[in-house]
Amino acid sequence: MKVSLGPLLYCWPKESVIEFYQSVAQSNIPLVYLGEVICSRRRELKFSDYMALANMLRESGKEVVISTLALLEAPSEYTEIKKQVDNGEFIIEANDMGAVQAAKELNLPFVCGPTVNNYNLASLKKLQEWGMQRFVMPVELSKNWLSHVLSEETPAFEVEVFGHGFLPLALSARCFTARHKGLTKDKCQTICIENPAGLLAQTQESQPLLRLNGIQTQSAACIDLSPELASMTQMGIDYFRVSPSSMESVSLADKLLEKQSNLIISDAASCNGYWHQEAGFNKV
Template identity: 40%
Template structure:
């Protein structure tokens, strides 16, 4: 199984991003995604900067570099930037919005279907494959059963399977909104946010009135409070037809996380249990660990 590093979902400043990717170039990764997927106001790196960094990474690492586009496109300027990214002519693009799918399909170039695209069955998969999708990252709420069923339907349609990339580690990106929740938490309007989300390197925990961790607020993005961790589920990842395990970047300890996953894919036994949640993978509520519902 291949290991991929997903795009950085949080707002980090330029120096932190550059050091992070310098560190990641030395890791045993097969695919590295780069680009801003959450908010176009986050401009630590411009598109030209991302392209330059991608070229450097390709020289320093054996990993395939993929450019990731915005998930929620709200302005003509964002659409223009996305169109330019799709026409970069050098790197594979991850489409997280249907406008990107449109541009890439028009150019007749292959692309990655990101987890924000609503693809849940074989018929829909087949339509996206006709548009040029060669790799599918299912929505994060998809269970092993849903993914296996979609691939079986695709087989029955006589359509060759794309690569399947499962979001296997990290805060789950659950929803996007036109409203910026981080700005609202500081009583700021979205248009005058002062880029306050840069103060929260892994978002803001959101608790219930009872003190239970429910979500993580990351600008316009709502994420899971718990870390989704499917390392103990590695055998079922393989059985479901997973080709690539996506690890979502965190501010601390990313090298150790990659090492643990690399060890298991090299043949070492996976742990019996890990910290975090894996409910969606088992068809349960996402915040649940399978141990809590007696599924181990």
């Protein structure tokens, strides 16, 4: 099983993003996703900047995938997605069915991201007919679900599991980060750049509950499925995804590649409940 690095889900200054991917280029990570997934108002990097980073990573020997928005809210965003799909160089990760449709119309292959609701083999087969080459399992599904799908027949597509990072749980037309700061979404000042790993939300008992990332809601705890590496390999899973939240995510992915899962720190802030058919914030 290989290790992939998912797209950066947070709003970072352009210089920090470039520094991050320069570090990725020096790593042993074979598969890298990059692109704006959360909000089109995040304009630190333009599409041309992402393409330049993609070419730099490809020259360093990486397989590169361009990730698209997970929630389309305007015709202009669909126009931008069609440009991303038809980039002429790199496959895309479709995080919304609009991106799937754009790839299908152009007869181009794609990766189906974890925010597309795929819950049975029939839907996966249909997507594979349309050009899907790899399927990233939605984070709320379990090991048993995936085992059942893989046991029905050998799939004609690769399988990737979101194995480490803050879980993407939901998207909304509203921006919770802007509202928390007393701003409207249309005049948000890209305030989410002040929270490079999201904004932690707690219960009234001061227990960590969720993480606000613009219009996205994430888990407060970090999923850590690194102890499952051996069983995942036996199941036939192709990729273990690390979702980056800091510069340290690169070295973490490298350690996983070395199969030194004992070096991954699993503490009280980690979770794995969904994988075991339990509440997502549980740690089994």
